[in-house]
Amino acid sequence: QSVGTQIYMAHQIHKTALVMHSAERMFHLVNDVPRYPEFLPWCAGAEVVEEGEGYRVASLDIAKGGMHHKLTTRNQVQEPESIEISLADGPLKSLTGRWQFHSLDDNACKVILTLDFEFSGSLSRMAFGPVFKYVANTMVDAFCRRADELYGRGSV
Template identity: 75%
Template sequence: MPHQIDKTALVMHSAERMFHLVNDIARYPEFLPWCAGAEIHERQPEQVTASLEIAKGGVRHTLTTRNQLLMPEAIEMNLVDGPFRNLTGRWHFKSLDENACKVILTLEFEFSGSLSRMTFGPVFSQAANTMVDAFCRRADELYRKEGA
């Protein structure tokens, strides 16, 4: 059964800054509590293939996506490997002015089987539902320190 998660936030940071923050996958373990590791497999100007190790309460899975970089408006994610039948997602950064934007995350996913859904479903759902807030907090920490 397919699931969809839609999250939106207004932030006092530029779309470009938010784009770069979300695209800095290697630093996810520094501020996403459920992210136990991140690995970049391939980086090109308009595409990144990366894996995240998602862990919580003894449940641990690795998820690999290929991300299309549509700088600075969007990042589109597609499943390469992981405990899903399918997974697609899109970060959209809608500029409101020079120092503000609307961040929109849409994820559509279906687990590969009932065991994956039962063991990993709650962990992934919590991670997905808190992701936008975590990136907004991270942006505030990083960019307010710079005086921006």
């Protein structure tokens, strides 16, 4: 009998941004999953597959560098303060995260994204790792740019 040992490496990404848009606007932008392909270059498709009281299940088709992966998350929604993310299905061993929107005044907020994730094995890490890390590291900036496009650029 062969006994194998797998070593999982946990990763964490923590991004923050101060934006000249209300917490409500930023919340709605992040929560509007079907529009992701309009402005996220790595998102080939996005849909809400289930929705209920305070939650949504959403699937993203992530495509970059010839690689395609489908990632489905269950999102606990607390409008307009936060969106809690947990893995429902996809090429990861685990994924949890949280978007937070802290109002600073009527036209400014602090956006925080924290993601904790593990790949399911070395093959998954090699195939999906660089793509997922790129996606996670560029997400907050992409949403901030989208807010400026939709709502105008705020002034400090």
